[in-house]
Amino acid sequence: MQTRTRDGLVLLLVGVLLGGGLAWLLGRRRESPPAAPRALDAVPAGALLVATLDLPALRASPAFASFLREEREIPGLGKVRDVCGFDPLAGLTEVAIAIPAAGEGGDFGLVAAGAVQDQALLACASKVIEARGGKPVVAGLGSFRAVRDSSDEGRGEIAVRPGGPILLGGGAYLRAMVDAAEGRAATVGASGAHDHIARAVGEGAARVTVVLTPEQRAELGRELALSGAGRAPAASIVAGGAAVALGPEIAVHGAVLCDAEAPCAELGAQLRAARDARAGDLATRLIGLGAVLERVAIAADGKALHARVKLSAEEAGALVERLASLRGLRQPSLAPREPPAPAEPPALGGSAAPRGDAAPRMDAGAPPPDAIITPRRRPVPDDAGAP
Structure with missing residues (x-):
């Protein structure tokens, strides 16, 4: 066999092998599952503040593990696992918190990514709303399903889709997060x-x-x-x-x-x-x-x-x-407080002698009264970080 013919056959064989390997890799890429959603992929552009948490890393750290592993409670209802039948935070891997630059005071959004049980989460949120005397309403938002309390329009909503992420926000900002997650709007990555x-x-x-x-x-x-x-x-x-x-x-x-x-x-x-x-x-x-x-x-x-x-x-x-x-x-602690001791009746035949501790006092364990703050209307600023 001539040297030129032999070299040609070797090159042809190498080309076939490389082409077959490339086709195999492309096929593997098509067969591989889509990448899991990242929390920042649902944070809209124009955020004033963005905070992210790597939950597996924090759980593995001796300094922070105790705060993430302890039993979580819903105030007034008890442990999350008892109320919902599972802990919605247990399978999460990443959390992002965002505050929009253009918005009223108090607007914020939370995005959680990881192993998400969408139907169970919606059922849990509905149960919590009902337990607090509200009326849960579940509605579709694009590829997401959201639950909110129809009796209190001022509260936020929880939206989730199969595979995640979980979105928590209110009104227009929640819908902006949905648009960002579905690729219809720019994200903070821009x-x-x-x-x-x-x-x-x-x-x-x-x-x-x-x-x-x-x-x-x-x-x-x-x-x-x-x-x-x-x-x-x-x-x-x-x-x-x-x-x-x-x-x-x-x-x-x-x-x-x-x-x-x-x-x-x-x-x-x-x-x-x-x-x-x-x-x-x-x-x-x-x-x-x-x-x-x-x-x-x-x-x-x-x-x-x-x-x-x-x-x-x-x-x-x-x-x-x-x-x-x-x-x-x-x-x-959610343990009930002991009732206050009854006041001593005044002595007969005269007024009671003044006592140093007789003045009425606020219960040290009672929370302060709620303060209602009306947000000040401001002109809508340009998006933070805009060129």
């Missing part, structure tokens, strides 16, 4: 500003990014000017964020982006002074935060300002536990 600050703080099991609109920055500047601060460095802030990376050590990285280098450097000097003052505060040291603040490194880098600190897992767990206790993040 925001270059959010992406910029996210890259500045890096990856983390928990991350939050905030991007101010031009209107919000102008209002911040006016408020600082009225307070007598003049052109304060804080007025130059464009965006900010923080990320918590988990490992043998807990690494916290915060960053602020400014519109110029000089105010960013000045802001860094102010934050270092505030850090030193707060680290020496007695109350701060009592909760164990003083020693952490002393280790926070704050440095400006051009138009960016970075703050970094590392903690051991034990140190982070103790600090989170103390902060949770102080902030009341733990759910209060």
Whole structure:
């Protein structure tokens, strides 16, 4: 066999093998299931704040596991698993929380991705609404089904579709999340500003990014000017964020982006002074935060300002536990309170002698009365992060 003929046959064989391998790979790609939805894929563009949580990473961390593994309760109804027959959060892997830049105060959206039992979740939400005296209504929203309380239009809705994600929001913003999840509207991934600050703080099991609109920055500047601060460095802030990376050590990285280098450097000097003052505060040291603040490194880098600190897992767990206790993040006990003791009748033949503890007191365990706050109407700002 001639050398030219032999080389041609070898090349033909290699081509057949490569072509067959490529066809096999393409076939495997067609047969593979579609990628699971990501929480950020349902967050609409124009968000002021976006926070994400990597639930498997947080569950595996000694510092945060206890908060995610403990039995969750629905206030007034009991344990979630007893009410619903299952724990809707058990199979979730990712959560995103968003606050829109254009919206009334109180608007927010929550997106949860992972293993979702859509029918069971709708049934659970309906049961909770009924137990609270409401009237659940289930309706279709595109590929999603949503449940809401028809007797209280002010509350939010829960929407879910087979395979997820789960959406929690209200009114127009919930529908905006549905449009984003179904690809009919831009998502927060199109925001270059959010992406910029996210890259500045890096990856983390928990991350939050905030991007101010031009209107919000102008209002911040006016408020600082009225307070007598003049052109304060804080007025130059464009965006900010923080990320918590988990490992043998807990690494916290915060960053602020400014519109110029000089105010960013000045802001860094102010934050270092505030850090030193707060680290020496007695109350701060009592909760164990003083020693952490002393280790926070704050440095400006051009138009960016970075703050970094590392903690051991034990140190982070103790600090989170103390902060949770102080902030009341733990759910209060639902055990009924003992009735107050009856008042002593006044003595016969004269008025009762005054006692130091006879003055009526508020029950220390009773919640404060609800405050009704009417949101102030503002002009709708441009989307945060818009070019």
